[in-house]
Amino acid sequence: MAKFDSEYSSSSSSSSSSSLLVLLLLSSGFLHNVLGGQVKVDVGLILDKDTIVGKITKTSMDMALEDFYATHLNFTTRLVLHPRDSKTDIVEAASAVIDLLKNVRVQAILGPQSSTEAEFVINIGNKTQVPIISLATSPSLSTKENPYFIRAAPIxxxxxxxxxxxxxxxxxxxxxxxxxxxxxxxxxxxxxxxxxxxxxxxxxxxxxxxxxxxxxxxxxxxxxxxxxxxxxxxxxxxxxxxxxxxxxxxxxxxxxxxxxxxxxxxxxxxxxxxxxxxxxxxxxxxxxxxxxxRSKKLDKFKKRWRTRFIQENPDIEYECELNIYGLWAYSSVKLLAMAMEKAQISKPKFWKPNTNGENWTDLDVIGALEMGPMLLQSIRNMRFNDLSGEFNLVDGELQSxxxxxxxxxxxxxxxxxxxxxxxxxxxxxxxxxxxxxxxxxxLIKPIIWPGESYVVPKGWEMTTTEKRLRVGFPVDNTFSGFIEMEKDPQTNAVIAIGFCVDVFKEVMDHLLPYAIQYEFIPFVTPGANITRSYDNLVYQIALDKFDVVVGDITIRANRFKFVDFTMPFTESGVAMIVPIKDDESKNAWIFMKPLTMDMWLIIGALFIFIGFVVWVLEHRVNKEFRGPPHQQVGMIFWFSFSTLVFSHREKVVNNLSRFVLAVWVFVVLIVTSSYTASLTSMLTVQKLQPTITDINDLIKNGDYVGYAEGSFVGELLKSMGFNHSKIKTYNLQKYNEALSKGSKNGGVAAIVDEIPYLRIFLSKYCSKYVMVGPTHASEGFGFAFAKGSPLVPDVSRGILSLKEGENMNKITAKWFSQEKDCIDQNDIMVTFGSLTVESFKGLFLIASVSSLFALIVFISNFLYENKTILASNCSIREKAGMMVKSFDKQKDGSFDGCKKNQLP
Missing domain, CATH: 3.40.50.2300 (Response regulator)
Incomplete structure (x- = not known):
């Protein structure tokens, strides 16, 4: 009995101790976290409960927890969500987070869903080392700058x-x-x-x-x-x-x-x-x-989700479908559950800063989560397949x-x-x-635009409330014909006329797919420098004084800083006009012009050489090639030059001579044909030949050159190497006078300008001057519009259509009327030069080599034949020497010569 009492007493004492332990554990909350062999992990959830996104997110996350742990029974951790309503307010969201951290001791936070709320919550997460998994997508929230921010949606x-x-x-x-x-x-x-x-x-x-x-x-x-x-x-x-x-x-x-x-x-x-x-x-x-x-798994989940959502939100009057935000919320719960299991999070521990506690804030009281860095590493680069497809986090950011x-x-x-x-x-x-x-x-199919239209909107339109297009144009420093200003005698209104205006009106009124109203506004361009004046005119668009500028405005790179240009509506480039050479077709020595002096000398030398070769080949076998020396020399010259007309009184009998003559006749045929063609061209088109064909010749000769006063061409000439002292400025009316005087008499040897201006000048003086070039690239004239104007592409297309049609020719003829002869001459820019040795050196080489070959063959045959005769003569003389002993001296000399195989 005593023994029993003792055991009972011991048992009672043990029971009392166990009860006390249970009470202590309950008071510490441990049994709240550990139940049934699983560790409960508290997770905060920040939602805007009254918004449709908040309702969708809540249903998706609840289903995610149920689905995940139903298939992962072996997990030792289990998330417990503690939802809080942010009420779409930044302060409410921040307060909810502090409450979750301070009172619930959550180890991670899901949400909030908006970027504005997330900005404050993320800062709290960084300080407490608690991961914030949010669907906030704003690029201003950086995962690099905020290490504890996990973006569960693509940026x-x-x-x-x-x-x-x-x-x-x-x-x-x-x-x-x-x-x-x-x-x-x-x-x-x-x-x-x-x-x-x-x-x-x-x-x-x-x-x-x-x-x-x-x-x-x-x-x-x-x-x-x-x-x-x-x-x-x-x-x-x-x-x-x-x-x-x-x-x-x-x-x-x-x-x-x-x-x-x-x-x-x-x-x-x-x-x-x-x-x-x-x-x-x-x-x-x-x-x-x-x-x-799409997948069958996703379709099944959507049906389950829809049923669950309707049950939880019966007050929603319209049908609501699961969207991508619900799928990302679903995946973010799975993400956190796997990360918690991987990090083996148990009881949360927050360490606090070592201070006296007098100036602590709420965050200082909370402290920092000790397991935060380990949990963060488990989350930042996780990757798995889910309902939304591949859920791939890279450095804490979902990829898409x-x-x-x-x-x-x-x-x-x-x-x-x-x-x-x-x-x-x-x-x-x-x-x-x-x-x-x-x-x-x-695209898979055409888009149906607003208004049930299949027509692609052009993206802009002229509105009834907007002012008409303001078209600026220059009234000074312009060349006559391009753009001018007149006043209506009745209304005294300003009227713009000219080639550029007609081109602009034709494009705007007839070649655009929509109507544009516009008005011309004159702009005075004072000063002698046309380029600077026009730069100032173009800059008015950037100052919003004009919407477009029309005139002889050259498209230049520096102007593109302020405006956009259409494609050019005139010819592009810079060229030069020079006087036409005097008509040399009446010159007594015009027949010498087709060939250069080197060509004449080489042809003459070949005539003599070919004649000499033929004479050598025919002299021994053809009696017509024998006679007194002066007659033989005459024969050499006559036979060679008579080849030009392919008639010879003398006949050749040597095959080598025939070979040489066949090659020479071929060469003569080509040379004479080229000569005839060149001479014919010089006699018929010689008047179009300019005095200067290359602008570099002006620099070499030290000639004076002119350009339009104030034009950018002056800087261009200096960059090409012209000395400043050799450059003169003129206006269009002075071009003829300057060119007529010439470089040596106070004028210039050439005028360099843009091609459209030179065309105007040549329309009056086409019989005296010709255009050479272009010598430099430029983009021609274009219309300047405001930067980014949607009119530019349409106007450019209109200009292209105009240039391809007949109306452009009509507009040109209206303002720059020219005689038919002038048009033909200016369109044909042909220059002629003498034929050079370079063009025929191959032929001359063939003729020379073939003649030398024939001569070498002839000499070889001649030496071979005479060697046999020499040997025979030497044998007879040796016998005669043995018979006549008295001729010892002669024998020695003659016999030695025979032994040396010398000719008798």
Whole structure:
């Protein structure tokens, strides 16, 4: 009994100790975290519960927890979500985070969903080393600068390539940006504007709308946009404000034909969750959104999700579909659950700074999560496949490379194409191409634009409320015929006339696909320097005094800094005019001109050489080539020169002579034909030959050269090497006088100017001067428009059509009438030079080599034949020497000669 009591007492004591331990554990919260062999990990969840995105996110995350742990029963950790409502307020979001960290001791936070709220929450996460997994997409929130920020959605700037490709595909040169006035709206702007500059598209206006903006403010802003020319609008804002905006857009009549509305993925991705009345206001809108591959698993989940969502949100009046934000929220819960298991997080521990505690803030009281860095490393580069496709985090940021291009038609958005970083716009995800392209023909089907139109909007239009196009034109320092000013005798109104004006009117009134109203405004260009005056005129466009400048405005690189030019409507280039040489067809020595002196000398030498070779070959075998010395010399010259007419009284009998003559006749035939042709040309077209054919000859000869007063040609001549003292300035009326005097008599040897001006001068003096060149490249005359003007491409196309038709010739003839002979002479710029040795050296080489070959063969045969005769003669003399002993001296000399094989 005592023993029993002792055991009972011991047992009671043990039981009491166990009960005390349980009470202690309960008080410490340990049993709250460890239950059933699993560690409960507290995770904060920041939502905007009253927004559609918040409701979608909540349902998706709850289902993610259930689905994940149902398939991962062996996990030792389990997330417990603690939701808090941020009420779409930055302060509320920050307060909710501090409450979760201070009172719940959460080890990670999911959310918030907006970038403006996330900006404050991320800073708290950085200080407490608690990872913040958010769907905030603003580029202003950097994962590099905020190490504890995990972006579970692609950054907003990832869609810029798709947006810019759409704009480029339809050749829109100006757009208007409409964005939300917060960090989310402004975050994308620098990236988008830089990308648009690369395709020469200008942001004409930025419309900033605050979340607190009234409907009246939105209407006033839209009325302002209506008065502008630009009709392409890119809208970047969140769903609540976008819904209000498009209702007002439809109300003011800006959702009609001719308008273009492009929306970013924050709006496009939520179209399935929008009130149908809002979608009706967006008919014809195009947008981009992240591509989600279809799968049976995803379809089944959507059915389950829809049932669950309706049960949890019975008060929603319209049907709501699961969108990409719900899928990313679903994946972010899985991401955190896997990371927690990998890091083996247990009881949370926060270390506090070593201070006296007198000036502590709430964050100092909370401290920093000891396991934060380990958990962060488990999250930052995780990769797995999920309902949305590949969920790939790189340095804490979700990657995305494929976007859908959609068109809002009816009650939903329809897929019209894809965009990828590798291929650009395409009909398929894996297109049959190897390069990046942005063609509208690569879309799956044509886009239905606002107003149910299939016609691609040009992106701008002249509005009734906007002023007429202000056309500036110069009234001084211009050449007669190009542009002039007159006054209407009745109204005293200023009238612009001239070649440039007629070209401009023809293009604007007849060759544009739309009507443009304009008015001409004169601009006085004082000063003698035409180039500087015209620079000043062009600069008036940058000062917004003119919309376009018309006149003899040369397209120059320095002017492109302020304006955009159309393609040139006149000839391009700088040329020179020089006097025509005196007509030398009556010159007694004109027959010598076709050949240079070197050519004459070489031909004469060949005549003598060929005649000598033939004489050598024929002399021994042809009696006609024998006789007194003077007769033989005459024979050499006569036989060679008579080849020119291919008639010889003497006949050749040696085959080598015939070979030489055959080659020589071929050479003579070509030379005489060339000579005849050159002489004929000189006799018939000699009057078109200029005195100078190369501008460098003017520099070598030290001649004076002239140019238009104040023109940029002066600097051009100096850069080409002309001495400043050799350059003179004139106006068009003085060109003839300066050229007539010549360089040696106080005038100039040539005038250098732009081709259009020289054409005017030659129309009066075509019989005295000829144009040589062009000597330098220039772009001709063009119309100057405001930088980024959408009129430039259309006007350029109109100029091209005009130049290809007959109307340009009519306009030219109207202002620069010329005689038929002058036109022909100026169009034919032919110069002639004498024939040189270089052109015939191959022929001369053939003739010389063939003659030498024949001569060598003849001499070889001759020596061989005479060697046999010599040997025979030497044998007879040796026998005679043996018989006559008295001739010893003669024998020695003669016999030695025979032994040496010398001729007798």
């Amino acid at each position: 907003a700037s990832a869609q810029i390539g798709a947006l810019v490709s759409i704009i480029k595909a339809f050749s829109w040169r100006q757009i208007v940006l409409i964005y939300e006035d917060n960090s989310y709206g402004r975050g994308i702007l620098p990236h988008l504007i830089d990308a648009l500059l690369l395709i020469n598209t200008q942001v004409r206006y930025r419309s900033v709308i605050s979340l607190s903006a009234t409907d009246d403010y939105i209407l006033r802003e839209l009325y302002k946009l209506q008065t502008m020319q630009t009709r392409v609008f890119v809208v970047h804002m969140l769903l609540p404000l976008a819904s209000r905006l498009f209702l007002k857009v439809k109300e003011v009549g800006m959702m009609r034909q001719g308008y273009v509305w492009i929306i970013t993925d924050a709006i496009t991705s939520l179209l399935d969750s929008k009130d149908p009345t809002h979608i009706e206001a967006m008919q014809g809108v195009i947008g981009v959104k992240t591509y989600v591959p 490379s494929t976007f859908q291009i959609v068109n809002v038609i009816g009650k939903r958005d329809w897929e019209v194409g894809f965009w990828t970083k590798k291929y650009g716009i395409s009909k398929h995800l894996m297109p049959d191409k190897d390069s990046y392209t942005t063609y509208k023909d690569d």
